[in-house]
Amino acid sequence: MSPTPHIAVLGSANMDLVAYVAKAPQRGETVTGREFRTVPGGKGANQAVAAARAGATVSMIGAVGNDAHGARLRSALEHSGIETDLLRTVETPTGTAHIVVDDEGGNAIVVIPGANGTVTALAPGDEGLIASADALLLQLEVPVDGVLAAAQAARRHGVRTILTPAPAQPLPPELLAATDLLLPNEHEAAALTGITDDPRAAARALLSQVPEVVITLGSRGSLYASRDTEPVVVPARQVTAVDTTGAGDTFAGTLAVALAEGNSVPDALGWASSAAALSVQRPGASASMPYRKEIDKEATTETDAEIDAEPGATS
Template sequence: MTPTPHIAVLGSANMDLVAYVTRAPRRGETVTGREFRTIPGGKGANQAVAAARAGATVSMIGAVGTDVFGARLRSTLEHSGVDTDLLRTVETPTGTAHIVVDDEGGNSIVVVPGANGTVKGLTPGDEALIASANALLLQLEIPAKGALAAARAARRHGVRTVLTPAPAQHLPDELLAATDLLLPNEHEAATLTGITDDPHAAARSLLSQVPEVVITLGSRGSLYAARGAEPVMVPAPRVTAVDTTGAGDTFAGTLAVALAEGRPVPDALTWASSAAALSVQRPGASASMPYRKEIDARAADPATTNGAPA
């Protein structure tokens, strides 16, 4: 039996303030929404919940405020089985994400970092936790200094680092040098490489900086590339999206679990794509994330091809 992997996550925890509309407003325009929800999110917390629901032991490093949003985020993580002993409580307000979701499931997001902006390095206990993990998940909704400190700690202890370069931005060479697997979507890959219409070429470009890349391609699936190996393209399940918020984080958390369990890359990508496809059929970010039994059932269905991790 495969041992349960331990995934460490250093990243953001936000409260998502979500407005559902027929279509998103243009600049200077006001539209009427049909529903509003507050949903626990943040790319770090989302990936932690996804990995925990996919069957891993998960520990979260980050920061929330002393406000009601911070308490709810901590409770949500713990309810999903995520260890929050190293999730700091600070005086700065908890981070928020202001999200508009349209009837086609598309979204636009404004993130206000809040407490996440205080995660500029490791505190006592963080490095020991990272050292005990099979993989470290990182994103960029915290300061680059914090992500770099964690990636370097993981490299010192031989822990695989998976970096989601979102929000898209210039990545310090030092951070890329400490990254094992880079996990951008096609838009982030284009931002990083300047290559807008050829994911294979973008992946080859990124391999000059990191040893492994997975580019998620929406309804076309996902592309894996590694130095010295043939690329692997895996289609995603065909689904009708309700809300794509958090689908990429679902993919990232689930993929980290699959790889830590030693699954072959095509199987790991298929499993992660199945999880993302389930998530887009439900509203919200962490609230939409599937559990392991659901992912297994979806991945085992040969009729599900051609759909979406976002």
């Protein structure tokens, strides 16, 4: 492990087309929105930005189109300090995500993969980059074949693989066998296991396929389980959400950095939770992601609040 962790990300880069509304439309309904924004996004790019802002050296593997969206995405990643030499430019249009955000901070998303759909295998240089990393972040907005190739490359080189199984879909056994830490939210965990009302039971089921699981529980925090330890729940910081888009990616990118730096899992989860809490208080996905100084300050404030709340504690 290097003093400054190197995180590799293979995943999607989308342009987010975001409409803000008081209440999301039902099927067949038309509503009037109050604002529209075009924001660089995609789960892969978002996790890369989160990791970079949390203090890591980050490299992005993926694809964008030879169009204005692709140029803007590449520029945004580079502006965040992310290395993009292995972000391919292809003739297929850049992927887009069409997002509706309501006044309660909830969202609904339709993703058009576009160029992301061309990432079906590793390209020259990809495996060497993965081998040089301290951790590899993966998601499922690019084809599973490409994700599997990256995970197996990481396994060959002893690189820790963290997989966010979103959008939820059946996962090949070969991919699970090459995954070190599976990071679903509770809905994805339910889709993978068929267990809808008990995250602990879902985590136990997933441990038959991967050695470690973190299930994010939204405002209730996160649940960590491994084959060697009892499950641990780390509470979330209670805040008023403005926009939850990108919160999971903020959590994933920040968690990867904390683990690569050698922090214990509970400490890493608490730090990632602080980052996610900051992100949901701001609009946008990558635009809402906090920098390391902000995360450290938030985590310290939260720890102080916990100490003050203990019986007999003095301020």
